[in-house]
Each structure stands twice: as C-alpha cells, then as structure tokens.
Amino acid sequence: MTSLLLALAITASQILLGLAMGCAAFRMLRGPRAQDRVLGLDTLYLTGMLLLLTYGIQTGRTLYFETALVIALLGFVGTVALGKFLMRGEVIE
Amino acid sequence: MxxxxxxxxxxxxxxxxxxxxxxxxxxxxxxxxxxxxxxxxxxxxxRPEPPRVRIGWAMVRLAGLVLADIVRSNMAVAKIILSNPPDRHAGFIELPTDLRSPYALAVLALIITATPGSLWVQHDANRHVILIHVLDLVDETEWVTQIRERYERLLMEIFE
Amino acid sequence: MMQAPDLPTWAAIIVGLLVLGGAALTLVGALGLIRLPGFYARVHATTLGATAGMAAILLGSMLCFSIIQTRPVVHEILIALFVTLTTPVTLILLARAAIYRDRSEKASRVSSDGGAEREE
Structure with a gap:
C-alpha cells in the first residue's frame, strides 16, 4: 500500500518535472532575446537532471546518479560558454 | 609539510x-x-592570493542565516509567480560595500544570487559599489541595510 | 511505469513528500519563466528549482538510498555542492551579458550611462 503511494508520488513528480521542462523549452524556443534562450536552456538541463534523480529513486539504481552528475557538469560548461559568447561574440548587434 | x-x-x-x-x-x-x-x-x-579565513561561530551562523533566507525567499518568489501582483516593480539597487577581500566578495555574490528574488549583477572595484537586481523592490534603503547588517558584518568577521 | 522501492511506511511518506514538493517548486519556477515579464525578472525564477527544488529531491534520494543499502549514502551531496556553486556563476554571467548587450544597444541610440532597465 505504501509502496503504491510512493509510486504514485514519484510518477506525479515526474509529470510535474516534465511540465517544467516544457515551460523551459517554450522559453528557449520563443526567445524573445538571445539571453532568454540561454536562460531557458539552463533551466531545461537543471530540470532534466532532477528528472533523472527521480528515475534513480524509482528504480533504486545508482546509475542515474552518475548520469545526473555528468549532465550538471556539462550543462554548466555549456551555459558559461554561451554566456561568454553573448558578451564577446557580437559587440553591437 | x-x-x-x-x-x-x-x-x-x-x-x-x-x-x-x-x-x-x-x-x-x-x-x-x-x-x-x-x-x-x-x-x-x-599562484592564488592566500585567503585569510577565520574559522569560528561566524561561519555556522552565516550558513544558518543563508539557509533560512533561501527557504523564506523561495516562498516569497513562488507567491509572486503564482499571483503575479500588478503593482510589483523590479529594479536595480546600488549597494556600497566595505568588503575588499575577493574571497569575501565571491561568497557574497553566491549568497545574493542563490537567494531567489535578488541577483548580483556587477561589482565596481573602483567605487566599491555592487549592482543588484531585486524582483520585488519596495524600499531601496531597507534592502541595503538588510544586506549590510545580515551578511556583510559576518563576512567581515570571517574574512577580514 | 509504476514501480517504487520497498521502504518502511514513515520513510516512504517522507521521500514521497520531499520529491513531490521539490518537483512542484521546480514547476513553479519554470512557470515563472513563462509568466514573468522581462529578462531580469525571469532570472529569479530559475533559482527556485536550482536551490530548494534541487535540495528537496536530493534529500529524498539520499534518504531512499540510505535505507535501501542500509548504510548512509551521501554522494548526492556532490551534486548539491556542485549545483549551488555553479548556478550563481552562470546566472551572474548571463546577467552581465544581458546588461552589456542592453547598454551597447542603448548607447547606439542615445548616449547615456545606461540604467539598463527594460521590461518587455
């Protein structure tokens, strides 16, 4: 019974996180400016990382933890690179 | 060694x-x-500049203060997003600071940005002024005194 | 795919509440990305999922794995530490890029010192 409740809670939170990823993707696709898109990407990978952690709880495997760590590392580097590009890549549009 | x-x-x-x-x-x-x-x-x-850190109760108090503030401002920002009050206006504030140590400034930047509702934008090293963006700006002087009294004093105690 | 590990009742309730609460808070933050006007306001919304949302889900994961493996599992702290250190860095960098772009745009129209206050 409690196992079923926990399964329900985890599935519900996965749906919520999926919706959050949808919101972030909307902001990434719509803009209106380049920094809004980068912000959307930043939120997207963070939420994706959290979603993987809930999969880890669901299956009880630590494999998902390592995937989440790699996503956090690569996402940080990617966003920093994009931010730097916005500063340096184009001086005046 | x-x-x-x-x-x-x-x-x-x-x-x-x-x-x-x-x-x-x-x-x-x-x-x-x-x-x-x-x-x-x-x-x-x-060749990083050697930090002078004083380990003591000030660190524990700062950590507790920051944790409580993060939880509190999370609630506040969530309320703003959900209700979206029309009279809310965001704005920039300028915070004059006495902190000189780069380590203390880095920690202050992390604290201010990690609490939802306030965002560190820029630090002017010549004028010693920090530019901060605040989501729900009611009273500018209140923000300045709050940050100075809550965080800056403890950071001074730890780093300088 | 409805499955869950077998936990004692008290742990299942705590883990469920933590994960659900963290996910809900992250969703509110992401909603802020859509609802709030202007770039500088939206930056604040991202912090919601990156601080409290992340902390709640990681705490739930730590509790769950500690009980399954019957020993304290704390490697989730690595993710928490890493995210709390890196998210402010990326946000500050983005805000600085945005303010730089706003100022250079404004300077091309009117010469001013650039308060850079744009809400669209």
Missing part, C-alpha cells in the same frame, strides 16, 4: 570527492590520496 601539500583544503576536498564517487576500499584510499596530492599541486602555477 607545506611544500609537500601546498593546498591542504583543496587536497582534502579532492580526496573526499574521490571516496564519495568510488566507494570506500583500501585501494581507492591510496589512489585517491595520490590523485589529490598531484592534482592539488597544479594550483601552484595559478
């Missing part, structure tokens, strides 16, 4: 990370210690 391990805290953190990622076994303790010693030496070529 100082020449063998130039950055003891960094070496310890690397060692702890290695053990957390691989699990505790004699082989990994040896390997992790080796990695921590060698990798922490690469910082030597950067």
């Amino acid at each position: 100082k020449r063998l391990v130039p950055f003891p805290l960094l070496a310890l953190a690397l060692f702890a990370m290695w053990i957390l990622l691989t699990g505790f076994s004699p082989g990994h303790v040896l390997l992790g210690a080796l990695v921590a010693l060698i990798v922490s030496r690469t910082m030597l070529s950067l």
